[in-house]
């Protein structure tokens with residue numbers, strides 16, 4: 230399947246799936262995506278009082294988890310260029326809990342962030358890196374806005390090199406796409422499988438992070454290798 234890769238195409242795709250995005254993720258992963266997102270936030274290095282950034286925040290799942298981590302003395306910014314997903318994020322109340330950090334929602338392109346250099350202590354990016362048009366530029370922007378010693382965790386799909394690869398391909402094509410089709414979103418979800426073919430492997434992501442001047446980069450395969458988390462440190 231040829232990927233029509235323009236920013237406007239990606240933006241429109243996510244604006245179209247916005248009404249069912251969260252529900253589809255919960256149904257199709259049996260809620261497991263929430264565990265994977267919590268793992269990414271736990272690996273992000275976020276601490277109380279930090280200024281945190283969630284890139285490609287969508288409806289704000291990781292943004293709210295980051296807000297819980299940095300707490301009332303911290304701040305969190307969620308960035309996305311899908312106005313429809315951001316609207317859902319802004320409407321959702323954080324889960325009842327003690328003083329999560331205030332969240333600011335920003336509609337912007339993560340390839341051209343509207344923030345100064347070295348502003349954030351920590352960052353997350355959940356299922357965004359595979360969808361940006363320029364992965365090296367996205368990593369360089371992330372490095373630019375992180376403080377020296379800042380940390381980040383990037384969660385996304387991972388193409389396993391084990392028996393789960395066949396299962397993952399089957400599940401995406403034979404379960405995810407037919408369910409999406411019931412909402413008239415067959416093409417939008419059919420994009421998933423081929424997008425994995427082009428996505429850099431864990432070791433390739435580590436190499437790209439080093440080229441973006443991150444001092445430390447480690448990739449952890451999770452969920453049987455069907456997902457992965459790239460953990461970064463921006464260096465002194």
Ligand SMILES: C/C(=C\Cc1cc(O)c2ccccc2c1O)CCC[C@H](C)CCC[C@H](C)CCCC(C)C
Pocket residue numbers: 246250253254255257258259261262356359360397400401405417418420421455
């Ligand atoms: C939260 C998840 C995916 C987010 C996501 C990312 C994208 O790039 C998309 C592109 C186009 C349309 C939608 C998305 C999108 O939702 C991961 C969970 C949801 C997945 C749709 C389901 C993935 C299932 C795994 C391959 C296998 C799950 C095994 C299991 C626990 C039975």
Ligand SMILES: C[S@@+](CC[C@H](N)C(=O)[O-])C[C@H]1O[C@@H](n2cnc3c(N)ncnc32)[C@H](O)[C@@H]1O
Pocket residue numbers: 236239240243266284285286287288289290291308309310311314337338339340354355356357360361362
């Ligand atoms: C699969 S969703 C992930 C949403 C959320 N992080 C989560 O884990 O559920 C991918 C998100 O990336 C956003 N996105 C893709 N490219 C972007 C870009 N260049 N700038 C800002 N947002 C972008 C899309 O609008 C979409 O909200």
